[in-house]
Amino acid sequence: MHKAAEYVAAKLRDAGMENVEIIETERHPLVYADWLHAPGKPTVLCYGHFDVQPVDPIELWHSPPFEPTVRNGNLYARGSADDKGQMYVHIKAIEALRAVNGTLPLNLKFLVEGEEEIGGVSIAKYVAENPEKLKADVALVSDTNMYEPGMPTLDIGLRGLIYMELEAQGPGRDLHSGVYGGAAPNAVFGLIEFLAKVKNSDGHILVPGIYDDVEPPAAAEKASWAKLPFSEEKFLKEEVGSGCLTGEPGFSVLERTWARPTFEVHGIGGGFTGPGSKTVIPAKAVAKCSFRLVPRQDPDKIIASFRAFIQANAPKGIQLELRVLGASPGLMVNPDHPAISVAAKVRIEGKHRPSRSA
Numbered sequence: 001m002h003k004a005a006e007y008v009a010a011k012l013r014d015a016g017m018e019n020v021e022i023i024e025t026e027r028h029p030l031v032y033a034d035w036l037h038a039p040g041k042p043t044v045l046c047y048g049h050f051d052v053q054p055v056d057p058i059e060l061w062h063s064p065p066f067e068p069t070v071r072n073g074n075l076y077a078r079g080s081a082d083d084k085g086q087m088y089v090h091i092k093a094i095e096a097l098r099a100v101n102g103t104l105p106l107n108l109k110f111l112v113e114g115e116e117e118i119g120g121v122s123i124a125k126y127v128a129e130n131p132e133k134l135k136a137d138v139a140l141v142s143d144t145n146m147y148e149p150g151m152p153t154l155d156i157g158l159r160g161l162i163y164m165e166l167e168a169q170g171p172g173r174d175l176h177s178g179v180y181g182g183a184a185p186n187a188v189f190g191l192i193e194f195l196a197k198v199k200n201s202d203g204h205i206l207v208p209g210i211y212d213d214v215e216p217p218a219a220a221e222k223a224s225w226a227k228l229p230f231s232e233e234k235f236l237k238e239e240v241g242s243g244c245l246t247g248e249p250g251f252s253v254l255e256r257t258w259a260r261p262t263f264e265v266h267g268i269g270g271g272f273t274g275p276g277s278k279t280v281i282p283a284k285a286v287a288k289c290s291f292r293l294v295p296r297q298d299p300d301k302i303i304a305s306f307r308a309f310i311q312a313n314a315p316k317g318i319q320l321e322l323r324v325l326g327a328s329p330g331l332m333v334n335p336d337h338p339a340i341s342v343a344a345k346v347r348i349e350g351k352h353r354p355s356r357s358a
Helices: 002-014 084-101 121-129 187-198 219-226 232-240 253-258 299-313 338-344
Strands: 018-023 030-035 043-049 069-071 074-076 107-113 138-141 153-158 160-169 262-270 284-293 319-328 353-357
Touching: 002 018, 002 030, 002 084, 002 107, 030 121, 043 084, 084 107, 107 121, 153 338, 160 187, 160 299, 187 262, 187 284, 187 299, 219 253, 284 299, 299 319
Parallel strands: 043 107, 043 138, 153 353
Antiparallel strands: 018 030, 030 107, 069 074, 160 284, 160 319, 262 284
16 A cells, blocks of 8 residues: 555656655555645645455456456556546646646645545545645546446536444354254344345335435436436346346436435355355354445434444344444535536537436
């Protein structure tokens, strides 16, 4: 992570940015830089991150994850689109502008982090403690989605995230099912039993109060979605690849993925999963799970409600412990902000359409 931070800092210096510094934190470093020689012009704060998701499962890669490889006109590498590629485009754009014009048309600041994929705790603390240093007219964040290739997109909303570990404790140690089966609680089964209570088969979350602050998208926003070249059949076949789509009845696919809270289980571990047979009743099991939140939902309120739900719904003989690994709220940008209209005027092949992003 420090090598990555040093690389970003070096490239910012090469592009002509000033006051470049690597800021140590309790976890991974931040990188700051600025160029403030355009008096009377707006100041833009460019954000990005140089950390990535783990490469696992490595056996599914067709090329080494940290060796950029071009296939079918696309660049494949870990972080090439989340978010190293976009962050680097910002830096190269500055380099190009200075090379052509000798200067920049506005003031710039950069703040690049190494913890986006694990909650961004350090940058949240740093931003709160340095409002004057980071003061800007607009923040440019290119860590979002284009709706489809050839259609540049302005993302004006993002769902938030609460990422959690849920640990189930059953018996005091792993037990033999031939001796204790039928009497001893099973941590894996107990965890599954509880998770099945969180969300019903229609995708409706059953934690009390979770929908209290959910507001439907504005009519104008839904109207803009209707203009998108969206095909549910294509989405199912080419992107999801399952037999059918799931989710809350009465809401469109775009509304379910852009404007509704969700609960997902990302992985479960526990018991015996190796080759051969071992008739164990597992003592412990762990699930990785998350809530996606929409604007106006308070992560702390949702966490408190979920803790109460856990206490009220733990299966018999099972103790559940919740560990919150990261939490951030959803957000919406004012679509009438001047920066939005400026960005929408940029002429690139395709058309800009405001949209939310998951």
